[in-house]
Amino acid sequence: MTSRFPRRPAAGLGAAAVAVLMATSACSTDEGDLANEEPSVDAAEVAITPEDGGAEIRPDSPVVVSADKGEITDVQVEQQLSEGETDESMTGSFNDDKSEWVSDWTLHPGSDVTVTAVAENSEGESSEAISEFSTEPPVEGQRLEIESIKLEPDSTVGVGMPIIVDFDMPVENKAQVEAAMEVSSEKPAMGAWNWFGDKRAVFRTEEYWEPDQKVDVDLNLAGVAASEGVWGIENRSFGFEVGRSQITTIDENEHHMTVERDGETVKEFPVSLGDASQRKYTTTTGTHLTMGFHTDYRMSNDTLGVDEDAPEYYEVFVDYAIRISNSGEFLHELNDNPMLGEANTSHGCVNMSRADSRWYYEESLLGDPVDITGTDRELEVTNGWGFWQRSADEWISNSATGEADDTSEPGTPGSPHHEQ
Incomplete structure (x- = not known):
């Protein structure tokens, strides 16, 4: 290492030699300092x-x-x-x-x-x-808004519960709107949105939700182009709880209903289904969901187009009724039906005793699956909440993005952004 100060020169050296030594020493010191310096780093x-x-x-x-x-x-x-x-x-x-x-x-x-x-x-x-x-402002009359969501925030629902979002205007750019709606669950699930018309989007998982977990929904719709010149103008977030797993099976041929909770049978009931004398009086086969709960509910076949002057017309009020389709099907009390467990005599509904229907009413949640078998009338996917009538593969392929969404991971398939 070069010393910062020169040593005393040896005896006999002249002044010129000393000067040369000093100059050489000083020059060597400068070169060594420059060599040890690191080059500067450019700013980001x-x-x-x-x-x-x-x-x-x-x-x-x-x-x-x-x-x-x-x-x-x-x-x-x-x-x-x-x-x-x-x-x-x-x-x-x-x-x-x-x-x-x-x-x-x-x-x-x-x-x-x-x-x-x-x-x-x-x-x-x-x-x-x-x-x-x-950003570009929205134009009056071209503002996409959420009309309704078929879920109460923070409610507890059954394992088959879909997320149903109804819009006030038709959506053309369905893939971008799907990509803006994020569903997050505590337990892993694969799911997707399907469209029923241009105003209703429905999210369903490939299999039923795993029970006992929280699900969050973030509708990041502000700024999404629903169609040319039509912007989403609001974001909305909510959550719900998936409760216990309760699945009801009803066998038309046996006139029998079984309720399983978390894989264990908890109740069995005698029932009576549609008499099938006409197609409209035939109970539909397939996976239904509990859609609404009513007490002291009016039941009449005028909802099926029967005039009140017709011989077959009827009107009754029942203590407990649970809707399972939009074609007039309920699980409801009809205590004076003598054929419960023996024959199918209803106009398409599932008749139960008063005590059994009360138990079922009190123990059910919105979105509990009800599987009915044995009839020759299939439940349509568009009838009520018949969304489980589509297989998992059909459901995914019917989404606008064509991809399944892992609800345990952040993000969604596709992008809500405008393609540059």
Whole structure:
């Protein structure tokens, strides 16, 4: 190692020699210091799309942050909504080396957006970029809204319960809307959305939900293009509990009903099904779901088109009734039916005794499966909640994305964003 100070010169050396030695020593010291210095590291360069200053950007345009010579460490998306509210809930996904971040969902129409992104180079030095822009506002009469959801938030439901979302306007871009609706479950399940008409989307798993778990639904619809010029204008989130597994089987030939709970038989009942004298009086075979619960309920065949002056017309009020289709089928009390367990004498419903129907009413949840066998009239997938009439493969292939969604993993198949 070269000393910072020269040694005293040996005796007999002249002044010139000493000067040369000193100069050589000083020069050597400078070269050694330069050799030990590390080259400087470039700062990370951060870019954001949409660019700063943009106006009337499509709400379904993805927010993309990229970093050159660095790794993205933080992205914040703040949306100032027209109602004066602020939304800072946007999430995004990184690529493997964190050099790119893409927003998971779409932006609110008619909002002022501020994107702040930070990246670090290999020395840990930070660089920041900010982009401020606005999104295209919605047009009156072209605003997609949720009309209804067939689930009460935080309710407890049966293992067959579908998620049913009805919209107020037709949806043409079904794949993008599907991709914006995320279903998350505590226990693994594969599922998908199917469409029944252009206004109803239904999520169902390949198999029944596993019992005793929480399911969350995030409808990230604000900014999704339902069709040309029609934007979703709201996000909505809710959750529900899947309760115990209760599955009812009814054998038309045996006039017998069995209730299993968590794989164990808990009750058996004598019943009477449709007499099949006409097709409308034939109970449908297939997997039904409990759809609604009623007490002191009016039952009449005028719902099947029978005039009150006709000889076959009837009207009765029953203590307990549970709907299982939209074609007039209920499990209900008819205590004065003498043929329970003996013959099928109803107009299509499943008749039970008053005591049995009360037990069943009190012990059932919305979305409990009811499997009926033995008749020659098949339940249609479009009849009530007959969604389990489709096989798992048919259900997945009928989705707009054509892919199954693993509800135990974040994200959805496809993308809600506009294809660039």
